[in-house]
Each structure stands twice: as structure tokens, then as C-alpha cells.
Amino acid sequence: MSRRRPHVTFGSVVSHLGVIVVVSVVLGVLTAGLAVPVVGALGLGTKAAADSMKNLPEELKAEPLAQRTRVLDSKGDVIATFYAENRVNVELSEVAPIMRRAIVAIEDYRFFQHGALDLKGTLRAFVNNQTGDSTQGGSSITQQMAKMTLLTQAKTDEARAAATENTYQRKIQELRHAIAFEENYSKSWILERYLNLAYFGDGAYGIQAAARHYFSVPASELNAKQAATLAGLVKNPVGFDPTRFPDRTRARRDVVLQRMGELDVITPARAEKLSTQKLGLKVSRTRNGCLGTQAPFFCDYVRRYLLADPALGRTVADRDALLKNGGLTIKTTLDLDYQRAADAATADAVDPTDTAIGALAMVQPGTGEVRAVSQSRPMGREKSKGETYLNYAVDTQYGDANGFQAGSTFKAFVLAAALEQGIPVSTTINSPETISIPQNRFSTCEGQYPITSPWEPSNSTTSGSKNLTTGTRESVNTFFAQLEERTGLCEPYALAKAMGIDLTDPGLERVPSFVLGIADTSPLELATAYATFAARGTHCDARPVTQVLNSDGKVFKDYPAKCEQVIKQSTADNVNAILRGVLQPGGFGQALALDKPSAGKTGTINSNMAVWFAGYTPTMSTAAMIAGADQDGNWVTLNNQTVGGSYVYSAAGSTLAGPMWASAMRAISGGLPYEDFTTPSSTPEAPIQVGIDDVKGLKPEKAAELLSLEGFLVSIGTPQQSDERKGRVAGTSPSAGMAAPRGTAITIYPSAG
Structure with a gap:
């Protein structure tokens, strides 16, 4: 059905021509081809247009374009991207010459000959639009760039609407800004910004992202057929989206090819030949955010780590905007080989829909670099599939999960405090199956613990006369209760905090049962703390990021290792010597032994609601946790649950979390150097x-x-x-x-x- 065109009068055409003439006069670009008498015949309408134009700002500041941020692993490979607009700015020299010529051919073939206003094209567009033919555009590339700049930089819905409204006022504003751009910038700069600004559909902003997205090549390698396709998208990136409307895209591409042939950009014969070919798409999707990446929870940890850094902005919203728009390059500590090992271990140990969660973290001693973060529940929102956005592997600040009690793994902190205080390894304490100790016999940092009611811990392993070595290797509760009575609560608590456990509530945490791991923690915190033993008493803060570069590739911020000697080397050496016995014949973890010298400690909490194994070599520390938790994150016992396809009668750190730890560590063991722990020395050291x-x-x-x-x-x-x-x-x-x-x-x- 044909569309009837409205009746066009000479007066209406003259009126529209008058607007352009007035604009031309005001801007000083009136061409000799327009007769002056026409201007006088146009009357007050042109005066109003000129007056309104004088009230518009002359220059539009071109703000930096939003660009996507890349997150790299330790080898420099991209693992994730963050963006509000999927854009990667490139210089004009990085765009294939055929692409530059194609876009000019179809959008503004006289771009390098005219100024901001192509009067011939604009007059044609006004006449055709008035007659109902809106298929021909009259805006120059500079005008289009000005319009796109206004739209991109609009901060409110009203401003965005004003930047696209179909009025002469907006057109005049666009012209005035275009003139300013032409006066202040070169044609090359304008074309470069245009190509980087333009939307090419399907989420691709700018020529580089478009080339990568549709053809999986950089903009510098686009050929004539690809260039014609992309040049054709700018007119209507949604309507010509090649992933949705390939036939429309091809028809539009052929229009561009024909125009390129007419203008001798390519020969007419080649244009004809290329028009017979398919589009040749090779679509590459660029993920936005962490979901679906190779290390989603490590990625999320990185994002939250940076959102907490004031160096990236005054507020969290400012930092988030920088991550999404700043074109940053974030260099991380992730090792994908370690991540794959961790993921395989957690997936094998715990199924996503189990009433349990498995989590694991790997930290390098001496640097604090986080090599892997993994958990058994994948990232997502479908509870029926066991998905979650809660990161159970990292501490609350970066993962939202409240953490889990770590059980007997905390005995290592009391052990270290005892050694720091000079209590000999040979110290022997009678450790019956159950004991009763008035709690006010435990000293705190401010005096005695205020509660007088007795604390009555009992053993779940062995009993009898124990020293620091046997009491630790056999994880004897009553031994450690009495050892903690000797050390007091102050120093073990302070040591745990100094070694990386995020302790924040002494009133609830610094209590006699601290030694049994009643404080909530995470695999990342515990791996960081045990890495301190591996590094001979040097604690390094956990860090997932080493450096952030700005959009120009220059250093925005370095994240160097933050390390401090927090316990004596002799203390760490003695702890290592004691804990390595856990993995030796006769130890609870002997079945978990590696082909490298290693040490570790088991942990189980009340009602078997969580079990742990924290272990390390001199060069890698890993903490593994399996906790009873339903799909809403509520704690439940692991006993009588099916975990990873196996029925668990009574959960224990050595038999449930330990194998998950061993699986991950054995997978990476071949890449770890063979390094032994230092033999403890009896030479006295000055206190820290x-x-x-x-x-x-x-x-x-x-x-x-x-x-x-x-x-x-x-x-x-x-x-x-x-x-x-x-x-x-x-x-x-x-x-x-x-x-x-x-x-x-x-x-x-x-x-x-």
C-alpha cells in the first residue's frame, strides 16, 4: 500500500529553506549560491531562529568516552570485562583505511571538502523530509558526531530527550556545536571520535568493539565487505542488527558497496562481486561482569576489593562508574591453572544442590597474592540449580556471606602465642577427656574474663598427657583449653588478627572457646593466616590485584605486597614442624600427603556443621571448607547428609574437607617448587x-x-x-x-x- 505524500506549497519549502539560510548567515558559512532577496522574504520566522541560536552555548566540551574495563589474570589474559557501554577507543590510524573510506562514502562523501554544514545535503534533507521522504539524511559527520556527543554526555532523561528531539531548535544547536568542533579540531580527530562514538547495534559501541563483535577481528584488519557492513549499521543500528535481521543488513551493505563503487572507493566490478557474497559474520560475545567467566567468584572478589578502595573514587557509586566506564586494565593475581584445580576439587567434593557448600582459597606465602577462589555453588540466581551470588570463600566485606566457625584450625594461633611467650615445645599438660575451668581464670587484654561460670570442654580424639607436639597433632581440646589458660586470651586473639583473620568483635570472639574456633571466618582468611606460618612468620595482606592502568595504559595505581613480620621465625618454624606431622604417618591427615613437604590442621565445629582443612607447603597455602548450609544459607549439620554423592554419617575435617584440599593441591603440585621447611633453631630471637x-x-x-x-x-x-x-x-x-x-x-x- 503506497503512502500518500502531503501537499507541498512553495511557501512551506521557502520557510524551511529560510531556517538554513539564517543559520548559514549567523555562522558565516552562507554560500554564494543562495540569493539575498530570499532572506528578506522570509520574515520573522528566520529572526526567531537566529535569536534562539544566539542563546545556545557555542562550544560543546568533548568528554572522554566511556570504555569497557578489562580484568586480566596473572599471565595477562582477559578473564572478565566491566562496562556500561562495550567500547574500546582506538586512534584513527588503528582503523583500516577501507573502513574510514566506507563510512565517509555512505554518511558524508564530501566530509573532507565542506565545513561543519554540508549545505547542499542539508537543504536536500529538509525538502525531502517536508515532502514525506525521510530516507535521505542531510547531517554531516561532524553534525552527527555533535549529536552523539550531546546524547552520550546527557546526564538526565530530559537532556537525553532534548538531544534527540525532532525540532529545528535541536538541529540549530547541533549545527552550532558542529561549527565549534570544526574550528577547534582537525577532520581526522572528528572522524576518529565519530567512529569511536557510533553505536553499531547488539551492544557494540565504537568501531573496535563492533569489528571484534561481528567479525572477531580488530578494526585495523577489516576488509571491504566487512567495512561496508559496519558502515551501513550506523544509520539504524537496531533495525539493521545483523544478528537479528541479516537480510536487512545485507541489503543495507549492498547499498554501501554500490556507493563505494560510485565514488571509486572500490571498483564498481568489485562492489558488484562483493554484493553477491554472504555477510560472513563471526560473532564474538563480550561478557559484562563476572557471571559466566572462568573465575566468577574471584572476579567478584576483585570487583568488591576495588569498590572498597577510595583511590578509585570518593563514593562507591563513583568507583563503580569508573570500573564500568573508565577503560581500565586491572591486573590480578589469578592463576587459571590453580583456579581450574580448585574448581575441579570443589565440584567433585560437593554438588551444587547439596545441603552443603564447599569453598576453597589459595594464597601465595610471602606475597599475599590470591591464586584461586572457588566454591561448589555456581554463580547465578536459580536456587533450584544450586546457584548463588553469595561468595562463601572470602570474608564478609567482599562476599556478603557471614562466614563459618573454623573449629580446631584456630588452635594454631594459641600454639603460636605459647611459643612466642617462650613456653617450650616439650611442655606437658595432663589432658583428661573432660575438664572444668572457671572462665575468670582466663586473662584478657584488660584483666580477667568477667564470666565466672565454668567452661567444660571435652575431647573428641585422644586424652592423656600431651605436649605441644602431640596435643596439636591429635587436636586435643582439653590440652588446648589449658594451654590457652596459660597464654591468656589477649595474645592468641591479636596474633590471629595480625595473621589475617578479620576479627572485629572482641566481646563475642575473645572468649575462652576462641581456641576451638568459634569466630566466623572464611577460607581466604584462613589460607592467608596459615600462609604466615609458611613464610616463617611474615604476614602479607591478601591481595587479588597487583596494578590498575588507566585508559591510556599508564599506571593508575599499584598494589604492592603489604607484608610484616608478625611472629618470630623460630615460632613459625616450630609451628611448621608440629603441623607437618599431621600429614605424616600416624597423623590425622596422613592420607592427604603431597609429594612436597607440607603441613596442615583439621577443624570441626559443634554439631559437625562445618569441617575444615588448612594446609600449606612453603610456597602455597590453601584452606578448604565444607559447611552444612541449605539453599538459603541457613546452617545445618553435615551429619546424615549426602555430600558429593556420598552419605556422610559423621563429618570430620580430615575425611571430608581434607580430600577436597588434597585434590586441589595435588593438581598444582607439579608446578610448585620443591622447598622444605626450615628446621627449628634454639637460638633466642628478640620479640616482635x-x-x-x-x-x-x-x-x-x-x-x-x-x-x-x-x-x-x-x-x-x-x-x-x-x-x-x-x-x-x-x-x-x-x-x-x-x-x-x-x-x-x-x-x-x-x-x-
Whole structure:
């Protein structure tokens, strides 16, 4: 059915021509081909248009274009991308010459001859639009670029609507901005920005992303047929989307090829030949975000790690915008070989829909570099498939899961505290099956534990006379309860925190049962803490990122290793010697032994709701956890559950989490260097010094909490005259800035005003 065109009068045509003439006069680009008398005949309409134009801003600032961010593994391979618009900016020299000529041929063939306004094309467009033929565009490439810039930089819905509204006011604004661009920038710059700005459909912004998306080649390698296809998409990227409407795309491509032949961009014969060929698409999808990547939960950890860094922006929203639009290159510590080993281990141990969750993390001692993060439930929102967005492998700050108690793996911190305090390895303690200890016999950083009711731990392994070696290897609860009574609660708690366990609530965590692992933690935290033993007492903060580059490839921020000696080397050497016995003949984990020197510790919590194995070689630390959890994350016992296809009568760290740990470690063992632990020395070492924080001006209670977290024994003295507000901390003894061993008594002095 044909469309009837509206009746066109001479006056209406002249009126529209008048708008263009006025614009031309105002901008100083009136051509000699237009007669001056026509202007006088147009009347007040042209004056109004000119007046409105004078009120528009002359120059439009071209802000940097949004670009996608790439996330790389430790070998430099892309593992994920973040973007609001899938765009990779390229210089004009990085675009194939045939692509440049194709886009000019179809969109603005006189681009390099005219200024901002192609008056001939614009007049033709106005006449044709008035007669109902809207198939011909009159905007120059510069005008289109100005329009796209306005739209891209619009911050509100109103501004976006204004940038696309079909009015002469918008057209005049576009022209004025185009003139400013022509005056301030070269034609090459304008064409380059145009190609990077343009939307090519199916989520591809800019010529580089489009070339990669539709043909799996860089823009520099596009051929004539591909260039014609992409050049044809700009007119209507949705309607000509080749993934949805290949026939329309091909017809549009052939129009471009014909035009290229007419303008001698290619020969007419070649244009005719290419028009007989198929599109030749080779679509490559660029994922946005972490879902579906090779390491989704590591990727999510990286994203959250950066969102927490103020260096990337004042607010979380600012940081998120930078990640999605900044064209960053994020270099991470991920090793995909380790990640595959971890994923295979968790998948084999626990099925996604089990009433259990398996999680595992690998950390390199001496650097803190996180090599892998894995869990048995895949990333997604379908509970029926066992999917989840909660990351159980990392601490709460980066994963949203609350964590799980780690059981007897925390005995290592009491063991280390005892050695730091000079308690000999040979110390023997009678450890019956059950004991009763008044809780006020445990000292804290501020005095004695306030609860007097008895604590009555019992053994689940062996009983009898034990020393530090046998008590640890056999994981004897009553032995460690009494050892903790000797060390006090302050130093083991402070050591665990210094070694990487995110302890934040002393009131609930720094209690007698701390030694049995009642504090919530994650595989990543525990792997980081045990890496401290592997590195002979040097703790390095866990870090998934080594460097961030800006869109120009220059360093935006480095993330160097942050390491500190937190326990004596002799302490770590003794812990290593004791824990390696767990994996030797006679130890609970002997079936988990590797072909490299290794050490480890099992952990099981009350009601067998979580079991752990934390183990390490001198060069790699891995913590594995299997916890009873339904699809909503509620804790349940592992006992009498089917986990990984096997029925579990009574869960234990050595028989459930241990094999998952061993599977992952054995898979990567061939790539680990053969390195042995250092034999413990009897040569005395100076105690580790800890810096005393400046708590001046704080409330005494808050100051006491902060200092106690460092392992100092804190008391509050008599008020002193001070410039500080009355009741606030005036100072400490020893003073802030000094260093002292953990367990040193520090007095806080409130201000008397």
C-alpha cells in the first residue's frame, strides 16, 4: 500500500529553506549560491531562529568516552570485562583505511571538502523530509558526531530527550556545536571520535568493539565487505542488527558497496562481486561482569576489593562508574591453572544442590597474592540449580556471606602465642577427656574474663598427657583449653588478627572457646593466616590485584605486597614442624600427603556443621571448607547428609574437607617448587615489636579496644591535665609511635581538662 505524500506549497519549502539560510548567515558559512532577496522574504520566522541560536552555548566540551574495563589474570589474559557501554577507543590510524573510506562514502562523501554544514545535503534533507521522504539524511559527520556527543554526555532523561528531539531548535544547536568542533579540531580527530562514538547495534559501541563483535577481528584488519557492513549499521543500528535481521543488513551493505563503487572507493566490478557474497559474520560475545567467566567468584572478589578502595573514587557509586566506564586494565593475581584445580576439587567434593557448600582459597606465602577462589555453588540466581551470588570463600566485606566457625584450625594461633611467650615445645599438660575451668581464670587484654561460670570442654580424639607436639597433632581440646589458660586470651586473639583473620568483635570472639574456633571466618582468611606460618612468620595482606592502568595504559595505581613480620621465625618454624606431622604417618591427615613437604590442621565445629582443612607447603597455602548450609544459607549439620554423592554419617575435617584440599593441591603440585621447611633453631630471637597507635582524643574505652586488638595489656590510669577535651585520652605510656612486644602493659591517661 503506497503512502500518500502531503501537499507541498512553495511557501512551506521557502520557510524551511529560510531556517538554513539564517543559520548559514549567523555562522558565516552562507554560500554564494543562495540569493539575498530570499532572506528578506522570509520574515520573522528566520529572526526567531537566529535569536534562539544566539542563546545556545557555542562550544560543546568533548568528554572522554566511556570504555569497557578489562580484568586480566596473572599471565595477562582477559578473564572478565566491566562496562556500561562495550567500547574500546582506538586512534584513527588503528582503523583500516577501507573502513574510514566506507563510512565517509555512505554518511558524508564530501566530509573532507565542506565545513561543519554540508549545505547542499542539508537543504536536500529538509525538502525531502517536508515532502514525506525521510530516507535521505542531510547531517554531516561532524553534525552527527555533535549529536552523539550531546546524547552520550546527557546526564538526565530530559537532556537525553532534548538531544534527540525532532525540532529545528535541536538541529540549530547541533549545527552550532558542529561549527565549534570544526574550528577547534582537525577532520581526522572528528572522524576518529565519530567512529569511536557510533553505536553499531547488539551492544557494540565504537568501531573496535563492533569489528571484534561481528567479525572477531580488530578494526585495523577489516576488509571491504566487512567495512561496508559496519558502515551501513550506523544509520539504524537496531533495525539493521545483523544478528537479528541479516537480510536487512545485507541489503543495507549492498547499498554501501554500490556507493563505494560510485565514488571509486572500490571498483564498481568489485562492489558488484562483493554484493553477491554472504555477510560472513563471526560473532564474538563480550561478557559484562563476572557471571559466566572462568573465575566468577574471584572476579567478584576483585570487583568488591576495588569498590572498597577510595583511590578509585570518593563514593562507591563513583568507583563503580569508573570500573564500568573508565577503560581500565586491572591486573590480578589469578592463576587459571590453580583456579581450574580448585574448581575441579570443589565440584567433585560437593554438588551444587547439596545441603552443603564447599569453598576453597589459595594464597601465595610471602606475597599475599590470591591464586584461586572457588566454591561448589555456581554463580547465578536459580536456587533450584544450586546457584548463588553469595561468595562463601572470602570474608564478609567482599562476599556478603557471614562466614563459618573454623573449629580446631584456630588452635594454631594459641600454639603460636605459647611459643612466642617462650613456653617450650616439650611442655606437658595432663589432658583428661573432660575438664572444668572457671572462665575468670582466663586473662584478657584488660584483666580477667568477667564470666565466672565454668567452661567444660571435652575431647573428641585422644586424652592423656600431651605436649605441644602431640596435643596439636591429635587436636586435643582439653590440652588446648589449658594451654590457652596459660597464654591468656589477649595474645592468641591479636596474633590471629595480625595473621589475617578479620576479627572485629572482641566481646563475642575473645572468649575462652576462641581456641576451638568459634569466630566466623572464611577460607581466604584462613589460607592467608596459615600462609604466615609458611613464610616463617611474615604476614602479607591478601591481595587479588597487583596494578590498575588507566585508559591510556599508564599506571593508575599499584598494589604492592603489604607484608610484616608478625611472629618470630623460630615460632613459625616450630609451628611448621608440629603441623607437618599431621600429614605424616600416624597423623590425622596422613592420607592427604603431597609429594612436597607440607603441613596442615583439621577443624570441626559443634554439631559437625562445618569441617575444615588448612594446609600449606612453603610456597602455597590453601584452606578448604565444607559447611552444612541449605539453599538459603541457613546452617545445618553435615551429619546424615549426602555430600558429593556420598552419605556422610559423621563429618570430620580430615575425611571430608581434607580430600577436597588434597585434590586441589595435588593438581598444582607439579608446578610448585620443591622447598622444605626450615628446621627449628634454639637460638633466642628478640620479640616482635608492634607499633603503638595514637589514640589521643578518643574515648578511653574505644582507645582501650584498639590497643587491645594489637595484643597490648591495657589499663586506664588517673586523669591528667591536658589540652584535650575532658574525658578524652590525653596520652599513653608507652607513648604513641613507639613499639613494644605484644603483652606489654599500656596505660591510658584520660584528660582532666
